[in-house]
Amino acid sequence: MSESGFARTPLPPYYAxxxxxxxxxxxxxxxxxxxxxxxxxxxxxxxxxxxxxVRDASGFGITISYWESQEAIARWRAHGEHRVAQEHGKRDWYEHFEARVAVVERAWGKRQG
Incomplete structure (x- = not known):
């Protein structure tokens, strides 16, 4: 993550x-x-x-990670240490969670400086 909180992604397409x-x-x-x-x-x-x-005071959070490919996402999901963390999340930390995967086809914005 950059200092501004925004991810610095390449030109699309990529995955979120x-x-x-x-x-x-x-x-x-x-x-x-x-x-x-x-x-x-x-x-x-x-x-x-x-x-x-981001996470608010009530504990609701949104994390968007960006990846080059579905294969990269699958490797990360299956990573051993990440799998242990996923189990902790299900068992100990989250009341509710959702994961969604999308293709980023277009992206634009405004940067200061």
């Missing part, structure tokens, strides 16, 4: 994995460290392009 989640009221032991580790690990994966992530 949208992960929306609602944290539960349980003690988030290990959550922040695991989230930091998953970001560090994802950045090392072939085909990773970037990430944008």
């Amino acid at each position: 994995v949208m992960f929306t989640s609602q944290r539960n009221d349980q003690d988030p032991q290990g959550y922040a460290a695991t989230a930091d580790r998953m970001l560090e690990l994802a950045q090392q994966q072939p085909g990773y392009l970037g990430v944008e992530s």
Whole structure:
């Protein structure tokens, strides 16, 4: 993620994995460290392009990760350490979550500077 919070993605096409989640009221032991580790690990994966992530005070969050291909997404989803984190999320941290994959066909915006 860049300092602005925006991912720096290439020209389309590429893929977006949208992960929306609602944290539960349980003690988030290990959550922040695991989230930091998953970001560090994802950045090392072939085909990773970037990430944008927010979470509000109620625990609702949206993370969008960008990837070169469906194969890169599948490799990341199957990564051993990521699989362990996924199980923790299901069991310990999330009341509800959804994951969606889309092809980014067009992209535009405005950058300062």
